[in-house]
Amino acid sequence: MAATAIEALVTVLDPLRIMYMFFGISVGIIIGFLPGLGGPVGMSILLPFIFGMDPYTGMALLIGMTAIVHTGDTFPSVLLGVPGSSGSQATIMDGYPLAKKGEAARALGAAFFSSIIGGVIGAIVLFLAIPIGRPLMQAFGSPELFMLSILGLSMVGTLAGNSPVRGILAGAIGMLLGTIGGAPGVAEYRYTFDWLYLTNGLPLAVFALGLFALPEMIDLLVKKQSISSTGKLGGSQLQGVKDAIKNKWLIFRSGVMGAVIGFIPGLGGSVVDWISYGTAKQTLKNTENFGKGDIRGVIAPEGANNAKEGGALIPTLLFGIPGSGTTAILLGGLILLGVQAGPNMLEGDLPVTVSIVWTLALANIFGGIVCILLAKQISKISMIQADKLVPFLIIIMMMGAYQSTRHWGDLIFFIVLGLFGWAMKHLDWPRAPLLVGFVLALPSERYLHLSMSRYGFEWLFHPSVLAIGAVIILLLAAGVYMRRISNREMQKGEKS
Amino acid sequence: MKRKTLLLLIGIIFASILAACGNSDEAAGGGADTFYEGETLEILIPFSAGGGTDSLFRYFQDYLNEYVDGNPSIQVENVPGGGSVIGANEYVDLREPDGLTALATSASTKIPFLIGQTEVTYDLRELQPIVGMPNGVVLYTSPDSGVTNGAELLDPPQEMVLGATSPTGIDVMTLLAFEVLGIDDQVEIIFGYEGAGASRQAFEQGETNLDYQSGTSYQSNVQPLVDDGEAVPLFTYGFINAEGEIVADPAFPDIPTVKDVYVEVYGEEPSGEAWEAYKAFVGVANGMHKTLWLHGDAPESAVQALREGVESAVADEDFKKGADEVLGNYDPLVGEDLEASVDALASIEDETLQWVSDFLREEYNVEGLRE
Numbered sequence: 001m002a003a004t005a006i007e008a009l010v011t012v013l014d015p016l017r018i019m020y021m022f023f024g025i026s027v028g029i030i031i032g033f034l035p036g037l038g039g040p041v042g043m044s045i046l047l048p049f050i051f052g053m054d055p056y057t058g059m060a061l062l063i064g065m066t067a068i069v070h071t072g073d074t075f076p077s078v079l080l081g082v083p084g085s086s087g088s089q090a091t092i093m094d095g096y097p098l099a100k101k102g103e104a105a106r107a108l109g110a111a112f113f114s115s116i117i118g119g120v121i122g123a124i125v126l127f128l129a130i131p132i133g134r135p136l137m138q139a140f141g142s143p144e145l146f147m148l149s150i151l152g153l154s155m156v157g158t159l160a161g162n163s164p165v166r167g168i169l170a171g172a173i174g175m176l177l178g179t180i181g182g183a184p185g186v187a188e189y190r191y192t193f194d195w196l197y198l199t200n201g202l203p204l205a206v207f208a209l210g211l212f213a214l215p216e217m218i219d220l221l222v223k224k225q226s227i228s229s230t231g232k233l234g235g236s237q238l239q240g241v242k243d244a245i246k247n248k249w250l251i252f253r254s255g256v257m258g259a260v261i262g263f264i265p266g267l268g269g270s271v272v273d274w275i276s277y278g279t280a281k282q283t284l285k286n287t288e289n290f291g292k293g294d295i296r297g298v299i300a301p302e303g304a305n306n307a308k309e310g311g312a313l314i315p316t317l318l319f320g321i322p323g324s325g326t327t328a329i330l331l332g333g334l335i336l337l338g339v340q341a342g343p344n345m346l347e348g349d350l351p352v353t354v355s356i357v358w359t360l361a362l363a364n365i366f367g368g369i370v371c372i373l374l375a376k377q378i379s380k381i382s383m384i385q386a387d388k389l390v391p392f393l394i395i396i397m398m399m400g401a402y403q404s405t406r407h408w409g410d411l412i413f414f415i416v417l418g419l420f421g422w423a424m425k426h427l428d429w430p431r432a433p434l435l436v437g438f439v440l441a442l443p444s445e446r447y448l449h450l451s452m453s454r455y456g457f458e459w460l461f462h463p464s465v466l467a468i469g470a471v472i473i474l475l476l477a478a479g480v481y482m483r484r485i486s487n488r489e490m491q492k493g494e495k496s
Numbered sequence: 497m498k499r500k501t502l503l504l505l506i507g508i509i510f511a512s513i514l515a516a517c518g519n520s521d522e523a524a525g526g527g528a529d530t531f532y533e534g535e536t537l538e539i540l541i542p543f544s545a546g547g548g549t550d551s552l553f554r555y556f557q558d559y560l561n562e563y564v565d566g567n568p569s570i571q572v573e574n575v576p577g578g579g580s581v582i583g584a585n586e587y588v589d590l591r592e593p594d595g596l597t598a599l600a601t602s603a604s605t606k607i608p609f610l611i612g613q614t615e616v617t618y619d620l621r622e623l624q625p626i627v628g629m630p631n632g633v634v635l636y637t638s639p640d641s642g643v644t645n646g647a648e649l650l651d652p653p654q655e656m657v658l659g660a661t662s663p664t665g666i667d668v669m670t671l672l673a674f675e676v677l678g679i680d681d682q683v684e685i686i687f688g689y690e691g692a693g694a695s696r697q698a699f700e701q702g703e704t705n706l707d708y709q710s711g712t713s714y715q716s717n718v719q720p721l722v723d724d725g726e727a728v729p730l731f732t733y734g735f736i737n738a739e740g741e742i743v744a745d746p747a748f749p750d751i752p753t754v755k756d757v758y759v760e761v762y763g764e765e766p767s768g769e770a771w772e773a774y775k776a777f778v779g780v781a782n783g784m785h786k787t788l789w790l791h792g793d794a795p796e797s798a799v800q801a802l803r804e805g806v807e808s809a810v811a812d813e814d815f816k817k818g819a820d821e822v823l824g825n826y827d828p829l830v831g832e833d834l835e836a837s838v839d840a841l842a843s844i845e846d847e848t849l850q851w852v853s854d855f856l857r858e859e860y861n862v863e864g865l866r867e
Contacts, residue, residue: 182662322693
């Protein structure tokens with residue numbers, strides 16, 4: 001294994017391949033930067049270029065892009081308060097308030113540093129999983145996958161800030177919206193009104209953009225000022241990096257969590273940032289500033305969303321089961337390069353697999369550094385007056401939304417969901433639980449249906465199911481406990 | 497400073513416009529001798545980029561440009577949605593039958609037509625295939641089930657459980673095969689798995705003990721299990737020959753077909769409506785698993801030029817070398833083989849299709865099928 005690893009590193013470090021990796025990285029940063037465009041779009045743009053390449057070079061290009069989308073998407077999340085891709089909404093929660101306070105550079109520094117570390121953790125997890133991937137995958141049957149969806153759904157109360165009830169209600173509405181389209185298990189369409197567009201459900205990118213981005217744009221226009229209310233770019237990236245180093249355990253924890261959730265196919269890696277954010281909030285001390293500009297609220301999701309890609313590659317490469325839109329296209333790319341994903345990736349094609357690990361790690365490091373170097377220039381966006389900036393952004397977002405299925409329904413729902421999100425924002429209803437419910441509606445229903453049809457009620461007593469159940473209860477209890485402690489400390493502080 | 501940032505923004509917008517606009521329509525027309533001289537052939541793919549069908553036809557792209565008379569530039573356009581029905585509908589309803597736009601389909605585009613989903617506006621019998629890529633199906637079980645050959649499925653020592661996706665997709669072939677063999681009561685079919693990859697995972701983990709995969713997926717994912725004694729092949733779904741009969745899968749000549757199993761169990765050749773329907777499905781979904789089509793009323797010179805171009809393309813040594821990964825051990829259907837498939841497709845009776853719709857409605861409560 002060690003010899004293969006070194007050989008693969010030499011292959012990856014070939015100057016031509018490094019060049020392609022940097023090309024992938026630049027596309028990844030741009031795609032991440034443009035709101036609404038995410039990994040799948042980047043993949044489809046690069047796919048035609050890989051014809052005739054050898055697998056190592058082709059992978060350098062594709063993995064270079066994938067690795068860095070979730071680093072580049074931090075820019076709009078922090079600077080504009082709109083998600084750069086569907087995996088970076090949670091960063092907005094604290095990154096955007098920091099930018100408003102004029103500490104954008106600090107938030108970006110912390111985010112990029114966490115992204116680099118998270119991405120490397122993802123690559124290490126991928127490497128470690130190579131020999132044990134098979135038994136690992138076999139540990140997750142439908143009952144376990146159902147319990148993991150419930151673990152994600154249990155976050156809705158925490159993500160709601162001060163009103164868990166509203167969070168649960170919003171989560172329920174999200175799940176209801178998630179049922180639109182073909183039902184898993186039976187040949188039925190729900191709420192499609194005989195409209196073909198809706199048979200696949202609402203596209204995630206449209207949902208996320210409408211819910212989070214459009215409301216922000218409207219408010220920016222109304223206020224008619226630049227995003228940074230102080231009018232200057234305070235804070236230093238170095239400070240952000242220091243903050244991140246201080247919270248090294250949080251990065252490590254978030255990274256491992258991101259890789260593990262990314263590894264489980266069908267669970268919706270797109271909410272991994274929220275799950276990481278929610279757990280951080282449930283288990284850390286003094287979380288009363290979460291949502292108002294706590295640097296840890298930036299570190300947790302950013303450490304997780306880069307690590308996710310490493311995890312998501314495990315089932316893709318070893319089993320040919322893609323866990324996300326991006327990896328589904330990557331699978332097609334592998335075929336074009338003459339590599340068939342599956343057990344062979346551990347045998348004949350092992351060098352390709354290991355080169356992917358290296359590319360993933362190196363691209364995360366290089367890409368993160370590029371972002372840090374660019375940050376100063378790009379941050380100036382938050383100084384532009386809203387009435388000059390917003391029209392550009394809205395056009396980009398409309399285009400991003402339209403990329404989902406290229407059907408006019410994308411645009412309609414972008415606007416409808418945007419107005420809905422705007423109303424929620426102003427009535428102080430949390431939007432994150434809505435998204436979590438929406439994403440997890442289908443997997444939770446699917447795996448419940450499969451568990452019940454296969455095992456009746458017997459699955460409830462599987463040891464692994466009980467174990468995940470215990471984790472859910474522990475996390476919920478920790479959340480309640482932490483909230484009580486912080487309330488008590490706050491009262492103490494007020495008295496003295 | 498401000499101006500610089502604005503310039504940057506404008507640059508970004510142009511980049512995204514370039515990214516968004518994948519296609520530009522070319523005016524119709526055509527020369528007398530070489531139809532595609534100076535033209536652009538657009539291939540409409542009703543799936544998103546990167547899927548199996550997309551990869552295959554993108555692989556074809558350069559070879560088509562090289563071998564089709566007149567060297568047309570080839571452009572791929574993805575119109576995903578509705579499980580590929582949206583794109584295929586768009587092709588027949590909205591695109592000009594001028595020979596400058598072709599449609600690529602996979603089995604999942606064909607099944608909705610065969611079972612008669614009401615959303616479908618295309619009739620495959622009215623399109624002209626240019627090339628077909630075959631892909632078979634193999635059904636296999638785990639050694640723990642105690643079943644060692646297809647005939648034993650009639651009286652299995654323990655409950656047989658098969659993981660499937662939906663009774664409106666490619667699973668319909670399996671439902672028909674079970675109906676023909678009379679084992680639909682012996683096997684419990686659990687619908688709801690996300691796709692063939694997910695059902696294979698459920699099999700490997702012991703949640704199910706019966707599974708099927710396409711020929712290409714079987715070769716790369718299941719054959720290693722068979723070699724390790726963790727899976728036992730039972731039968732293939734076979735292929736249709738020029739006489740319209742089921743014959744062995746060319747990639748797995750040693751594994752018996754559904755027909756062989758039937759003959760072994762019942763001592764006679766299968767017949768009846770279920771069998772006719774089964775053969776229609778095998779002919780279309782296996783024989784022409786992935787297909788490139790032109791409109792039924794496209795210019796004859798276009799159809800000729802493309803068919804000839806593809807025939808020389810698939811004979812290219814480079815093409816064959818790279819195609820192994822994309823096509824598995826199957827040879828593309830061109831020339832006479834293609835003619836046989838076209839005949840088989842055209843001879844599918846309306847009554848057979850109606851029988852399938854009624855069967856799915858009555859046995860599996862499928863709604864939204866032709867009445």
